[in-house]
Amino acid sequence: xxxxxxxxxxxxxxxxxxHVVADPAAAPDGPARLDxxxxxxxxxxxxxxxxxxxxxxxxxxxxxxxxxxxxxELILRSGREAQTxxxxxxxxxGTDQLPPGPADLAAIRAAYAExxxxxxxxxxxxxxxxxxxxxxxxxxxxxxxxVYGWLLRQLRRPAxxxxxxxxxxxxxxCYWGSPDLDAAAAALLSIxxxxxxxxxxxxxxLLDARREIRLRRALPGGVRLYTGDDxxxxxxxxxxxxxxxxxxxxxxxPIAVPAAAALRALGNGDIARYDELLAPTxxxxxxxxxxxxxxYTTGVTFLAWLAGxxxxxxxxxxxxxxRPLRHLRRLHELALAAGVLPDPDLAAKRAASLGLGSSx
Numbered sequence: 461x462x463x464x465x466x467x468x469x470x471x472x473x474x475x476x477x478x479h480v481v482a483d484p485a486a487a488p489d490g491p492a493r494l495d496x497x498x499x500x501x502x503x504x505x506x507x508x509x510x511x512x513x514x515x516x517x518x519x520x521x522x523x524x525x526x527x528x529x530x531x532x533e534l535i536l537r538s539g540r541e542a543q544t545x546x547x548x549x550x551x552x553x554g555t556d557q558l559p560p561g562p563a564d565l566a567a568i569r570a571a572y573a574e575x576x577x578x579x580x581x582x583x584x585x586x587x588x589x590x591x592x593x594x595x596x597x598x599x600x601x602x603x604x605x606x607v608y609g610w611l612l613r614q615l616r617r618p619a620x621x622x623x624x625x626x627x628x629x630x631x632x633x634c635y636w637g638s639p640d641l642d643a644a645a646a647a648l649l650s651i652x653x654x655x656x657x658x659x660x661x662x663x664x665x666l667l668d669a670r671r672e673i674r675l676r677r678a679l680p681g682g683v684r685l686y687t688g689d690d691x692x693x694x695x696x697x698x699x700x701x702x703x704x705x706x707x708x709x710x711x712x713x714p715i716a717v718p719a720a721a722a723l724r725a726l727g728n729g730d731i732a733r734y735d736e737l738l739a740p741t742x743x744x745x746x747x748x749x750x751x752x753x754x755x756y757t758t759g760v761t762f763l764a765w766l767a768g769x770x771x772x773x774x775x776x777x778x779x780x781x782x783r784p785l786r787h788l789r790r791l792h793e794l795a796l797a798a799g800v801l802p803d804p805d806l807a808a809k810r811a812a813s814l815g816l817g818s819s820x
Contacts (some may be wrong), residue, residue, distance in 0.1 A: 467655055472697065472704070473684065474589040474723055475512040475550055479760045480504055480526060480534065481704035481770045488778040492521075492530035498770045499534070500541050505769065509720040511550030511712060513538065515802050517587060518628065519710040520552075525776025527624045528557040530616070539582025548709070550620055551579045554589035562597040565607060572611045576619075586619040587663060587708075588612075590632050592608060602646035603635030608651050610764060618660035619706065620686060625666040627753045641666070645675055663688050663708045669696060669747075676703055692737040697723075698731065711748060713764040715741040715800050744794040747787075750810035755782040759791050766792060766807040767800065773814070789816045 486493035503513050515538045516522055516531045526534070528745045535551045542549040553575035555568055563571075568591060572760050578699035579586045588611065598604055612619060615746050626633040636644035652659050659682030669692035671761075687696045687705035696705040714718045718737045725733035737776065748759045758779055765773040801807040811817075 471605050472706055472723060472726065473512065473548075473686075474707040474712065474719070475548065475686070475709070475712040476512040476716055477514040477517050477720070478506060479706060479713055479757060479764060480520045480776070481523075481761075481764075482774050482776045484772045485775040487658055488776075492525055492527045492776050494530060494776075495532065495770070496537065502543055502764070502769050502795050503538055504545055504546075506713075506716055507545040507547030509716050511716060512550065512586065513542070514708050515549060515551045515584070516623070517552040517589065518754075519713060519757060520626065520761060521776050521779065522552055522554070522589070523556060523592075523629075523759075524754065524757065524780055528575070531556075532575075535578055535582050535584065536668070538803055539579075539584050543583055549583070550585040550587045551582065552587045552589040552622070552762055553579050555591040555593045557592050561593070563593045564592075564595065567665050568594050568597065569607055569610055569685065571588060572607070573614055576611065580616050582807060584616060586615055588619050588621050590622060590624045590629070590635055592629075593632055595632050598637060601643075601650075604636050604647060605651050605717055606655075609655055610731060612655045612658040615658060618658050620661050621648070621652070622688075623658055623665065624688075625668075627751075629754065634798040641668075641671065644734075645671070645678075645813075649675070653680055656683055661686045661706065665689070667691050667753075672696060672705065673702075674722070676705060690745050691742075693745070693748045694735070694742055698726065698734065710760060711741070711745040713760050714748070714767070715744065715798065716796070717800065717802075718798070719775055735808055740798040740799070744791070744800070747790055747794055750763050750787070755779075758782040759788070762788055762791060763795055763800070766795065766810050768803055773810075785814065785816060788814065792816060 481495040481498035483493040483495050483596050555571035558571050568800040576586050636647040663686040665688030686708035687706045722734045723735035749756045795801050
């Protein structure tokens with residue numbers, strides 16, 4: 461899909477992984493229900509800024525409240541909106557319709573194929589999400605190669621392969637067949653090398669800049685490295701004389717305005733302005749993604765509420781309670797310092813309503 465995604469002289473692609481807005485009237489222990497107007501309006505906001513949208517991934521609470529029926533509807537609705545906006549859209553395809561626990565490889569392939577078909581029918585690019593079922597079932601790297609190779613061959617266009625590290629999901633510690641990250645990287649690179657024509661890029665979420673750079677340099681020509689490193693994104697996207705990372709980042713949800721402006725500056729060759737715009741966002745990002753890292757979605761939603769993108773601070777599954785108030789108070793302070801709250805007075809009133817006091 462052609463779109464308005466920010467690029468720098470045609471060399472950067474940037475996706476913001478977008479959060480979802482829960483229906484505040486829904487039961488927290490029931491099926492996922494979304495406020496569709498607010499959820500889709502936020503995606504249009506990202507497209508207007510010139511960013512692509514990554515949907516139905518972990519930032520959208522996939523696996524932490526967003527079940528497959530709701531994710532399926534989200535993908536289809538976002539696909540229709542992307543067509544009207546002319547925006548880039550990549551959506552997660554996983555196996556979370558399967559019951560918890562191991563499954564045979566045929567069932568895992570079928571589950572992946574079902575979800576990938578939904579994504580492609582929506583006009584979006586597939587991001588192959590890591591599968592908990594595959595992690596519990598696979599005997600070695602050969603099983604990963606068999607499942608991923610089969611799926612990649614079925615797709616109509618090249619996919620993004622997501623490697624979500626143990627900081628984000630401890631159950632994926634042995635993904636690609638080994639807990640050793642060097643061995644895991646070698647297994648992934650073998651899959652990419654065999655199917656490089658069907659792999660647009662790797663979305664890497666290890667929070668390890670040096671490892672990302674090594675993997676990036678080892679990729680076949682034409683395969684992108686989409687950084688998912690919400691600690692070191694500024695340096696990884698800027699790159700060096702050997703190359704750079706593109707971006708598919710959850711942190712781009714709350715820092716979308718300075719991120720889009722920074723990418724435009726980089727595209728114009730103004731590295732100093734790029735650094736100036738992103739530097740204040742890094743302390744915010746590191747606090748947002750502090751351990752336990754999966755709870756970052758609570759902070760993302762909190763900041764969206766402070767920024768006026770939604771009218772409440774309620775999340776799927778009651779996840780708004782996953783961070784303590786002291787964490788949210790500091791998040792408010794850092795967001796003000798980073799300049800990502802368009803109406804500081806509104807943000808202060810909303811923070812005060814939670815008993816956070818003034819951060820101004």
